[in-house]
Amino acid sequence: MTGKPLLEVENLKVRFHLRTGTVEAVRGLSFTLGRERLGIVGESGSGKSQTGRAILGLTPPPGEVRADRLVFDGTDLLTAPRRTLRALRGGRMTMVMQDPKFSLNPVMTIGEQIVEAYRAHRKAGRAEARDKAFAMLEAVKMRNPARVFSLYPHEVSGGMGQRAMIAMMLVTDPDLLIADEPTSALDVTVQMEVLRILDELVGARGMGLIFISHDLKLVSSFCDRVLVMYAGRVVEEMSAGALARARHPYTQGLMRCLPTLAADVRPLPTLLRDPTWAG
Amino acid sequence: MISSQTTMKGSMLQIADLDVVFGTGRMRVDAVKGVSFAVAPGESFGLVGESGSGKSTILRAVCGLAPVAAGRIAVDGAAVTNPRSQTFYRTVQMVFQDPYGSLHPRHTVDQILAEPLAIHGLGNTEERIVATLKDVGLGPSFRFRYPHQLSGGQRQRVAIARALILEPKILLLDEPTSALDASVQAEVLNLLDRLRRERGLTYVLVSHDLAVVAYLCERLLVMRHGETVEETTAAALRAGTVASDYARTLIAASRGFSRGEPVAQPAGIAAQ
Ligand SMILES: Nc1ncnc2c1ncn2[C@@H]1O[C@H](COP(=O)(O)OP(=O)(O)OP(=O)(O)O)[C@@H](O)[C@H]1O
Ligand SMILES: Nc1ncnc2c1ncn2[C@@H]1O[C@H](COP(=O)(O)OP(=O)(O)OP(=O)(O)O)[C@@H](O)[C@H]1O
Ligand SMILES: [Mg+2]
Ligand SMILES: [Mg+2]
Numbered sequence: 001m002t003g004k005p006l007l008e009v010e011n012l013k014v015r016f017h018l019r020t021g022t023v024e025a026v027r028g029l030s031f032t033l034g035r036e037r038l039g040i041v042g043e044s045g046s047g048k049s050q051t052g053r054a055i056l057g058l059t060p061p062p063g064e065v066r067a068d069r070l071v072f073d074g075t076d077l078l079t080a081p082r083r084t085l086r087a088l089r090g091g092r093m094t095m096v097m098q099d100p101k102f103s104l105n106p107v108m109t110i111g112e113q114i115v116e117a118y119r120a121h122r123k124a125g126r127a128e129a130r131d132k133a134f135a136m137l138e139a140v141k142m143r144n145p146a147r148v149f150s151l152y153p154h155e156v157s158g159g160m161g162q163r164a165m166i167a168m169m170l171v172t173d174p175d176l177l178i179a180d181e182p183t184s185a186l187d188v189t190v191q192m193e194v195l196r197i198l199d200e201l202v203g204a205r206g207m208g209l210i211f212i213s214h215d216l217k218l219v220s221s222f223c224d225r226v227l228v229m230y231a232g233r234v235v236e237e238m239s240a241g242a243l244a245r246a247r248h249p250y251t252q253g254l255m256r257c258l259p260t261l262a263a264d265v266r267p268l269p270t271l272l273r274d275p276t277w278a279g
Numbered sequence: 280m281i282s283s284q285t286t287m288k289g290s291m292l293q294i295a296d297l298d299v300v301f302g303t304g305r306m307r308v309d310a311v312k313g314v315s316f317a318v319a320p321g322e323s324f325g326l327v328g329e330s331g332s333g334k335s336t337i338l339r340a341v342c343g344l345a346p347v348a349a350g351r352i353a354v355d356g357a358a359v360t361n362p363r364s365q366t367f368y369r370t371v372q373m374v375f376q377d378p379y380g381s382l383h384p385r386h387t388v389d390q391i392l393a394e395p396l397a398i399h400g401l402g403n404t405e406e407r408i409v410a411t412l413k414d415v416g417l418g419p420s421f422r423f424r425y426p427h428q429l430s431g432g433q434r435q436r437v438a439i440a441r442a443l444i445l446e447p448k449i450l451l452l453d454e455p456t457s458a459l460d461a462s463v464q465a466e467v468l469n470l471l472d473r474l475r476r477e478r479g480l481t482y483v484l485v486s487h488d489l490a491v492v493a494y495l496c497e498r499l500l501v502m503r504h505g506e507t508v509e510e511t512t513a514a515a516l517r518a519g520t521v522a523s524d525y526a527r528t529l530i531a532a533s534r535g536f537s538r539g540e541p542v543a544q545p546a547g548i549a550a551q
Contacts, residue, residue: 020423044432044463060427098431098458102379143331143504147306155301158376158454159330159487181431184457185376187487188532190330195536214432214460221535257465259494261517261530267472268465268494 005032006176006208007055010069014050014232017062025050025063027232033176035206037199039219039240041254042229048212049098051229052178056095057085073175091121095178098212100165104153110164111137111149114171121172136167141193158185166194170201177201178210183218195222216243216255228254231278250277290317290353291481292324292341292449297350299336310336310345312505320448323475323482325492325499325513327529332502334485335376338451341483342373354449369399372445376453376485378438382426388412388437389422395445411440416466431458439467443474449481456491468494489533493517501526 014026026047031038040048054065057077070077072093075084097103105113114133118124124132137145140163153161162185169177179198183191199222201207213219219226220243228236228251236248246252253271299311311333318324326334339345341352343363352359354370375381382391392408401407409419415436426434435458442450452471456464472495474480486492492499493513501508501523509523521527 016428018424018428020420023428042460044436044458044460045430046460049430099377099379101377144308147308150306154380157331157335161377163330181458185454185487186330187328187332188489188529191487192532192536199536199538214458214464216461217535221537254461257461259465259468259490261490261493261533264494264517266494267469270465270469271462 007033008071013066014054015064033208035208037209037223039223039226040212046229047232049180091172093176094169094174096165096169096182098180101153101161109150114168117168118171136171140167141190176208180212291320293317293353295351298348299345300348309505321479323496325496326485328502333505335453371449372442372447373451374438374442374455378434387423411444415440451483453485
């Protein structure tokens with residue numbers, strides 16, 4: 001990592017007070033991000049999405065966010081005025097949601113949403129914004145960008161919805177992109193094409209990328225570093241290439257659970273979760 | 280082994296020459312073009328292929344949720360009726376690709392699971408709900424949460440539980456494990472594999488993860504642009520002896536990301 005970090009997170013906590021008790025979604029998470037690809041893997045419900053949302057200020061009510069430090073490129077996100085935050089979030093920092101089709105506006109066409117996202121953060125006329133939106137839809141390998149431009153979210157396939165959301169989140173040229181399972185609905189060849197775009201943005205433009213995924217093979221081949229989360233905390237951090245040699249029993253167990261084309265193991269090994277992992 | 284030419288008799292699900300068309304004029308898209316396949320009782324059949332190639336549309340067409348322009352759909356030897364009957368939904372259940380959209384936002388997990396039981400007059404509601412949630416790895420503390428209070432993978436498991444709770448004969452599964460981490464995925468795959476053996480269930484599984492398809496299915500259809508590229512077997516996937524260039528490309532690309540040259544694409548695949 002070179003220079004000062006793009007994002008600093010120290011002791012992040014996210015809580016939900018429900019009638020039935022308090023859910024501690026994130027319990028003291030710390031990490032820094034440079035202009036690199038940081039993978040976050042971890043168990044379903046371990047707090048990956050809520051971490052991303054908290055950074056972007058998208059924690060749903062009545063969620064409560066606390067942190068000792070939350071700094072993006074020199075701006076303290078905990079104390080910055082609303083106007084500053086509004087300008088940053090959605091512009092220089094964006095997030096591809098895990099449920100893209102339901103994070104998109106259901107009554108607005110895909111194209112109009114990308115145009116609007118662009119114009120909210122860039123001084124641009126409609127024509128320029130339209131061109132830009134078209135170019136983005138092409139870049140994410142839509143077969144027929146003109147048709148997709150005029151479709152509503154419920155009219156696109158799962159993978160097209162994901163790519164539409166990626167297009168919308170990249171159109172503002174963000175410095176930080178949090179991508180929550182961005183390619184889980186894509187076939188492997190389209191997935192590779194989309195990853196190549198993200199890869200270039202990190203490599204050539206110096207974007208910082210937080211890549212949340214349950215696909216261990218993908219994370220180990222695509223990311224630079226990985227955080228492994230369990231029950232709201234980081235239990236292990238390592239370089240992505242070293243994922244296969246992970247030390248924590250949770251991470252080791254995860255690797256063994258994967259079905260493979262090479263061997264037909266039946267039933268698949270599962271994890272015996274040790275309560276001490278939750279710490 | 281059953282081939283697509285099998286007559287309706289003997290198949291649990293048969294689809295013949297299915298066409299699905301959305302929109303008209305400039306916006307027309309032929310989402311499914313002349314697709315045929317048959318699935319024997321107790322068999323599990325996979326659909327894989329390009330994003331937007333019509334996989335979800337085929338499953339939705341079986342449930343009467345897509346504009347079928349031509350073709351025949353038969354369940355257990357009988358052509359389906361329009362609209363689908365009560366018995367159809369006892370026999371066929373679907374896990375949708377977008378669990379968020381298919382779960383009622385203002386119903387708790389408990390209500391979501393109790394509703395199908397009430398509609399079909401099944402008793403032991405309480406026991407069934409707790410047992411089914413346990414099957415998908417969710418403790419009883421999740422019963423009174425709303426969908427928006429769950430993580431992505433927890434929501435997906437509620438959607439699977441809702442389909443399983445009616446004990447249907449045919450399960451249509453659209454990317455059922457794509458939001459699950461490896462450990463929960465393994466549990467759900469083992470559960471589906473076991474249920475199939477114990478209850479003789481029939482599955483149609485859509486997944487972009489070839490290893491998941493090979494684990495759960497005997498045969499599969501490879502699709503691109505609304506059309507069948509080839510029908511092949513899990514054994515051929517594992518051995519790499521598929522017939523088409525496209526299927527070979529899929530197998531190659533599933534080995535992980537590589538910063539080298541893009542995987543060579545057979546002519547016509549590169550998006551226009
Ligand atoms: N609005 C909410 N109210 C209460 N609890 C919530 C809410 N949103 C999330 N949670 C809980 O917070 C925990 C962390 O959720 P999060 O969505 O961050 O998980 P995740 O790691 O992204 O999981 P997945 O891989 O399944 O998407 C989960 O146990 C979830 O049930
Ligand atoms: N309601 C609709 N109105 C218009 N077009 C639709 C509608 N539903 C689906 N389509 C179109 O049908 C085509 C096939 O979509 P489908 O959802 O079946 O793809 P898929 O193979 O499941 O893709 P993915 O793997 O990305 O989920 C797409 O071009 C999509 O835009
Ligand atoms: Mg999540
Ligand atoms: Mg689909």
